[in-house]
Amino acid sequence: MKITKVRAVSYKVQNAMTGWKTSLGGHDTHEMIFLRVDTDEKASGVGIASPGAIFISGDTGTNHLELINNRFGPAIVGADPFDLEGIIARLDSIVHGAERAKAGIDLALHDLMGKALGVPCNRLFGGVVHPRVRVTRLMGMYEPKEMAEKSRALAERGYTALKLKVGTTVREDVERVKRVREAVGPEVTITIDFNQACSPKEAIRTVNAMEPYDVALVEQPVKATDLKGMALVRQSVSPLVMADEAVNSATEALKIVEAGAADVISLKIPKMGGIFKARKAAAVCEAAGIEYLVGTAPGSRLLDAANVHLAASLRNLRLPCEIGEFERMANDPCAGLEIVNGFSSPPERPGLGIEVDLARVGLAE
Structure with missing residues (x-):
């Protein structure tokens, strides 16, 4: 099994509990990055990269999209999705940090592996x-x-x-x-x-x-x-x-x-x-x-x-x-x-x- 495509898109979720904040700040809209990893055997996985509040993480959805679509995704096309250690090492070699974007890839791969084997990912x-x-x-x-x-x-x-x-x-x-x-x-x-x-x-x-x-x-x-x-x-x-x-x-x-x-x-x-x-x-x-x-x-x-x-x-x-x-x-x-x-x-x-x-x-x- 080989990874053939990685795609990420932005999606905004609304906080129904308005006025929610921390000592660092707050906002009522959160940008999520959903991503999909496809393979040559039709198995696929979906992950989510949560930039978090910019006043805490410094990350933005734009950063995540650029990294996943233009750098991380192309770097892992052709890889075996079960080679998680190798894939993560490859992502770490591309950029130091950006862990929230890397987490999106990690979750999509766990979703994909579990689906390919027919088991919950905790297995x-x-x-x-x-x-x-x-x-x-x-x-x-x-x-x-x-x-x-x-x-x-x-x-x-x-x-x-x-x-x-x-x-x-x-x-x-x-x-x-x-x-x-x-x-x-x-x-x-x-x-x-x-x-x-x-x-x-x-x-x-x-x-x-x-x-x-x-x-x-x-x-x-x-x-x-x-x-x-x-x-x-x-x-x-x-x-x-x-x-x-x-x-x-x-x-x-x-x-x-x-x-x-x-x-x-x-x-x-x-x-x-x-x-x-x-x-x-x-x-x-x-x-x-x-x-x-x-x-x-x-x-x-x-x-x-x-x-x-x-x-x-x-x-x-x-x-x-x-x-x-x-x-x-x-x-x-x-x-x-x-x-x-x-x-x-x-x-x-x-x-x-x-x-x-x-x-x-x-x-x-």
């Missing part, structure tokens, strides 16, 4: 350890009252884990967490995400002021490059501290471990370059004895299906994962993944297991 990397994965839903940085109301609505739908975006002032952030805790009760797990908004001292002061409200985990409180600051926060607060923007590869995961900068690492398929590379970062965590979870970027069911396939395969996974954000996208062209009572399960259909409306996104034959 390609060990199978299912966790038939159901507990889901954390993300909550934008709204005013305290609105954040509490929206959080209550999610809890009433069966979600038992929420991640709150924070990072304005100590008073406002503490009030957000207080209001949400009062709204959802004691049984819901609350984590907070600063998106690098604080100095170490500010983060310590804010998190310690939230002590009465049982925050379980604190994500990326300081700048991604400030590993000493991360380590100081970790030593000074009770909740677990998680690295996100600070970890984009297995190598960076190792640096976090060496610096003692985090208790948990967020494994994100887009920023790490795909399932293949995310699993390498997971192996670093397992060897070092630190926790991980599967994080997400705004996207469609196609991306979250990849997330749940990955999460379900990770032996040491104990924390809830960010798999449900497709629910806040108003015009997702994909079907085949749902959340039931706050849990998600990997699709059982071959490949990623998702039905993509190829005509709608512009990838029909």
Whole structure:
């Protein structure tokens, strides 16, 4: 089997939860890059490259389209789609970084391989350890009252884990967490995400002021490059501290471990370059004895299906994962993944297991 064609197109999804933002910014439209990999044996796979918010990743859909259609695609035509190690090495030799575009290729290849073999793609990397994965839903940085109301609505739908975006002032952030805790009760797990908004001292002061409200985990409180600051926060607060923007590869995961900068690492398929590379970062965590979870970027069911396939395969996974954000996208062209009572399960259909409306996104034959 040989790859014969790679095509990528842009598709915009709308955030149905308007006003959603982080400490770094926000927008109501997300550009997704859908791509299709065809072969000489009529097997094909569909992937998604999620540029993410430009104020976080620096990526744009235009960059992704140019890379995939004009550089990555031509470079892998003629390759065996099962030669994943070789293909990824080839992509890495073309350009350093651009992991979100590379992730799109990775997902399309996992979809293709699974379909060619007639198995869900998790069978390609060990199978299912966790038939159901507990889901954390993300909550934008709204005013305290609105954040509490929206959080209550999610809890009433069966979600038992929420991640709150924070990072304005100590008073406002503490009030957000207080209001949400009062709204959802004691049984819901609350984590907070600063998106690098604080100095170490500010983060310590804010998190310690939230002590009465049982925050379980604190994500990326300081700048991604400030590993000493991360380590100081970790030593000074009770909740677990998680690295996100600070970890984009297995190598960076190792640096976090060496610096003692985090208790948990967020494994994100887009920023790490795909399932293949995310699993390498997971192996670093397992060897070092630190926790991980599967994080997400705004996207469609196609991306979250990849997330749940990955999460379900990770032996040491104990924390809830960010798999449900497709629910806040108003015009997702994909079907085949749902959340039931706050849990998600990997699709059982071959490949990623998702039905993509190829005509709608512009990838029909």
